[in-house]
Amino acid sequence: MAIPLRHFNFTCPVFSTQPIKIRKLLATRNCAFPPNDAQKLVIEVKEKLEKEYNSLPAGKNGRDDEELILWFLKDRKFSVEEAVSKLTKAIRWYHEFGVSELSEESVRSVAESGKSYVHDYLDVYDRPVLIVEVSKHFPGKQDFSEDEQLCVFLVEKAISKLPAGKEQILGIIDLRGFGTENADLRFLTFLFDVFYYYYPRRLGEVLFVDAPFIFQPVWQLVKPMLKSYASLVRFCSADVAREEYFTYETVPANLRK
Known part of the structure; x- marks a missing residue:
């Protein structure tokens, strides 16, 4: 039995003037924003998380992790509100679950x-x-x-x-x-x-x-x-x-x- 596959096609123009982390992740299906706008949205989400969800941890997988923010923006088709909503849940989970503490030894x-x-x-x-x-x-x-x-x-x-x-x-x-x-x-x-x-x-x-x-x-x-x-x-x-x-x-x- 074969179930049809749906492949995500993440493609959009990427310009070399964009910071490496942002440029690397910018390929997205139905990309509606040029790189500079994407960077602005990342900053907007980061500032919104800082202002409204200051209790969330910072650092890797935190409220100021720009690579993570951009990935969730892509997932939510660059909707700031939807990205913030999904990110707050994810960031809490990363830290409550202890993702950064997992290691070969801890799961051996x-x-x-x-x-x-x-x-x-x-x-x-x-x-x-x-x-x-x-x-x-x-x-x-x-x-x-x-x-x-x-x-x-x-x-x-x-x-x-x-x-x-x-x-x-x-x-x-x-x-x-x-x-x-x-x-x-x-x-x-x-x-x-x-x-x-x-x-x-x-x-x-x-x-x-x-x-x-x-x-x-x-x-x-x-x-x-x-x-x-x-x-x-x-x-x-x-x-x-x-x-x-x-x-x-x-x-x-x-x-x-």
Whole structure:
């Protein structure tokens, strides 16, 4: 079964006079503002956050993080009010969740299960790859907060591997060996909520690999919760994932024949 994909096309003129951080992130679909106007909007949002939400933390992922502000402006089609609204929620979450405190060491115990990791290589579209092997996930036996922390740490890690000019990552959910004991609607919903609210438009595509028949009821339950993000999902075989998204040298170990 193949679900049509909706790809975001972030393209607009970029001029070399723009500061590097702003210029790097300015490519956006239906871009209605030249770079100078975008910079003015970033300053407007920053000043509005300073004036109306002074209690929000500053610094990376804070109310004065211009790179973050521009990304949310792009997500909200350069609406200052909408960007501020979404940013305030995101900034609170980043700091309450402790995103900046996550590390390889802090997630080591749950990461050792091998159920989720960032692939060493990019896919053929130069996207970092976040892989989940669902058969290794046992929600009844594992701490949900640790799974959340691993998820966010890996999203951050994948984004940090983005090449210059690239903005989105590929998710691969390997469903081979999936059983009812692996089903976890709560975590799947959390995963997509993280991308929608806190890392908008970072997820370019999600491959559901070799979904067994018993996964269909799970998908029917979770699909309405994902809303527009459901259109990013493609059901495919391991062969398709291997041959269409990787080279022989870069294919993930779990997809090798």
